[in-house]
Amino acid sequence: MVESAATVPRETATGFFGRAASLVAHFVTGGNVPRGGLGVGFLLGQGEATLGFMKTLLLLRHAKSSWNDDSLEDHERPLNKRGKKSAPRMGRLVRDEGIVPDLIVASTANRAKTTANLVAEKAGYRGEVRLEPALYLAPPERYLRIASKVDDAVERLMLVGHNPGIEMCVDLLCRCNEVMPTAGLAVISLPIDHWSEVSLNVDGKLEAFWRPKELT
Numbered sequence: 001m002v003e004s005a006a007t008v009p010r011e012t013a014t015g016f017f018g019r020a021a022s023l024v025a026h027f028v029t030g031g032n033v034p035r036g037g038l039g040v041g042f043l044l045g046q047g048e049a050t051l052g053f054m055k056t057l058l059l060l061r062h063a064k065s066s067w068n069d070d071s072l073e074d075h076e077r078p079l080n081k082r083g084k085k086s087a088p089r090m091g092r093l094v095r096d097e098g099i100v101p102d103l104i105v106a107s108t109a110n111r112a113k114t115t116a117n118l119v120a121e122k123a124g125y126r127g128e129v130r131l132e133p134a135l136y137l138a139p140p141e142r143y144l145r146i147a148s149k150v151d152d153a154v155e156r157l158m159l160v161g162h163n164p165g166i167e168m169c170v171d172l173l174c175r176c177n178e179v180m181p182t183a184g185l186a187v188i189s190l191p192i193d194h195w196s197e198v199s200l201n202v203d204g205k206l207e208a209f210w211r212p213k214e215l216t
Helices: 016-029 081-096 110-123 140-147 165-174
Strands: 055-061 103-107 130-132 156-161 185-190 205-210
Touching: 055 110, 055 165, 081 110, 081 185, 103 110, 110 156, 140 156, 140 165, 156 165, 165 185, 165 205
Parallel strands: 055 156, 103 130, 103 156
Antiparallel strands: 055 185, 185 205
């Protein structure tokens, strides 16, 4: 099981989001920078600063899996060659953008937990990956039910799961229509103080969305 979230150090924001926030925060807020910094959407010119957002949810679909062995149950399918390349790539992205989670929770499916472990390694995540059986082929509501039980010491949470549920979760939370490819990553700001408040009625803000094929 994962070590206490309270003992996992927050990663310093060294990527684009952190660097940009450090440059503009004083001028935007008059020196009163909110906990968690400014919203990424503001920094990218996508709207006003998200000054009320207190929690960040990262939703990551597992990387590309193999169908070569017909004897395997769906739950046991491994990553294929492409998946083994894209998962570490997404981990490096998470590290470089300064959005390393405080806690990673993954489906118990082989392809999901392998993705989570590869991302965690390359991102420099310092905790253990928590495996959650309920995330296997979960509907969108279940992602949020699992998030709602997370300790409030965790400010940035990553859930690693499957389509169609994870894609639907992004779309319902953010009122958008994104296609979530394998190893796709959505970063969502939530205007909540406590994880217990998260639900599909919360208006999440899609701060960033990355697809492995778009990365250089």
